[in-house]
Amino acid sequence: MNDTSSSFLYVQFGCGLCAPTSFRNFDAGPAFWLQSRLPFLRQSLVRRGFPDYPRNVEYGDVIGGLPLREKSVDAVYCSHVLEHLALDDLRKTLRNVYLYLKPGGIFRFVLPDLEGLARRYLESSDAGAASQFMRASYLGVDSQGARFEKLSRSLFGRSAHLWMWDHKNIELELKEAGFTEIRRAVIGDNPDPHFAKVEDEGRWKDCLGMQCRKG
Numbered sequence: 001m002n003d004t005s006s007s008f009l010y011v012q013f014g015c016g017l018c019a020p021t022s023f024r025n026f027d028a029g030p031a032f033w034l035q036s037r038l039p040f041l042r043q044s045l046v047r048r049g050f051p052d053y054p055r056n057v058e059y060g061d062v063i064g065g066l067p068l069r070e071k072s073v074d075a076v077y078c079s080h081v082l083e084h085l086a087l088d089d090l091r092k093t094l095r096n097v098y099l100y101l102k103p104g105g106i107f108r109f110v111l112p113d114l115e116g117l118a119r120r121y122l123e124s125s126d127a128g129a130a131s132q133f134m135r136a137s138y139l140g141v142d143s144q145g146a147r148f149e150k151l152s153r154s155l156f157g158r159s160a161h162l163w164m165w166d167h168k169n170i171e172l173e174l175k176e177a178g179f180t181e182i183r184r185a186v187i188g189d190n191p192d193p194h195f196a197k198v199e200d201e202g203r204w205k206d207c208l209g210m211q212c213r214k215g
Helices: 030-037 039-047 087-100 114-123 129-136 147-156 167-176
Strands: 010-013 024-027 057-059 073-079 101-112 179-185 207-214
Touching: 030 039, 030 057, 073 087, 087 101, 087 167, 101 179, 114 129, 114 207, 167 179, 167 207
Parallel strands: 010 024, 010 073, 024 057, 073 101
Antiparallel strands: 101 207, 179 207
């Protein structure tokens, strides 16, 4: 049970291990799906290095739709989630978030900054700059690993980045989804104290933060 009041609802999707009780926290990772549907596997998965999710995390796939009523949510947050979605799934996600929000509700998120990564690559004189870019953007793969490790990553992991974003491109997508008051954001620049519970400095550093509203 979370401690949000009945009149205010804050939602986080792709929450991972960050699950403050003032939010409804959703995750759709395959490892969490297994833990939530087959709880007897939890300890075995954790021993193998998979996350031990907080008990207040709910399974929910924002692409297919979360168990939320339209116009029922005051604010939605996600951190380093959208870059793991294919373009069509990103657009479905934005439409769904728009539907969930009350008029004037806030959508706030952070993700890697393609422009910043590209600028550092282009301005670097390091002979290994291209490799650094591929690793920093998670577009490259150093090793496929052993067969079991490869299978585990494909079944339980979503580390690959499927679509990278800069400010102008994600702003265009937000506008087309109906959002207004779109702006770049930095950690802590929204005075609502709820956001301080989900925003982590390490996940915002050198990244692209965005905030917008439902018109």
